[in-house]
Amino acid sequence: MTKYDDASWHYGGDFPEELPQKNSATHTGMFLNWCIEKGFVSDEFKQDIEEEIERLKRREITGAEFILESMDGKFSDYDLNNLGNAFAKDYYVDDTDFANKFSSFATDYINLFDSIAEESDFEYETFYHIEDTYQNYDLMKQIIDHRFQEWQEYKNLN
Numbered sequence: 001m002t003k004y005d006d007a008s009w010h011y012g013g014d015f016p017e018e019l020p021q022k023n024s025a026t027h028t029g030m031f032l033n034w035c036i037e038k039g040f041v042s043d044e045f046k047q048d049i050e051e052e053i054e055r056l057k058r059r060e061i062t063g064a065e066f067i068l069e070s071m072d073g074k075f076s077d078y079d080l081n082n083l084g085n086a087f088a089k090d091y092y093v094d095d096t097d098f099a100n101k102f103s104s105f106a107t108d109y110i111n112l113f114d115s116i117a118e119e120s121d122f123e124y125e126t127f128y129h130i131e132d133t134y135q136n137y138d139l140m141k142q143i144i145d146h147r148f149q150e151w152q153e154y155k156n157l158n
Contacts (some may be wrong), residue, residue: 002085004028004092007073010128019128026132027109029063031092033137034144036138040084064132078114086155091147102150108143 010024035041036053045048046053052070055061067073074115077085090098092105099107113130116121151157 001078002089003074004077004088005075007068016126016128022132023130025064025067025073026107026128026130027063028110029065029067029090030137030140031063031105031144032064032067032075032079034141035079035080035088037085039149040080040087042079042081042084045079060132062132062134063137081120082114087148089152090151090155091144098151098154101154102147105144105147107117108147109140112140112143135141 005025005028007021007024007028011021033056036056041053043157049070052061052066056063056066061069067075073078077088080088090116093099094104094106096104103111109130110127113124113136130136
């Protein structure tokens with residue numbers, strides 16, 4: 001099993017004390033939310049937490065809340081189908097051929113929110129200070145959609 005991310009990796013160590021633990025999963029929640037919307041999750045995953053997935057789709061909870069409440073903060077290859085895993089292994093994971101040529105999820109995430117903050121003459125104190133909102137998810141979703149298109153071309157999947 002490949003574990004892509006785990007909230008405990010983030011809220012241990014130098015995680016800002018003033019922030020809720022939920023912020024440790026904001027970035028992962030955005031990626032997983034996108035995977036769910038695209039239908040890139042495994043059948044087992046869908047069956048195991050079908051009701052929670054529907055709550056996420058209705059935007060009653062955020063991706064971070066979903067991961068912490070329904071997945072114990074862990075995101076792994078078990079959660080995705082073959083296409084979802086192929087994309088995650090090239091894009092969500094940092095230092096891959098695809099990420100080096102185009103970008104990784106973490107780099108896109110940081111660059112997007114840093115540029116938005118900069119436009120407002122603001123700077124995020126840390127990666128974890130980015131707000132877990134659907135407004136932010138909708139912005140990140142556009143970036144992931146674009147990277148997915150690039151990835152399909154890169155893999156000759158079109």
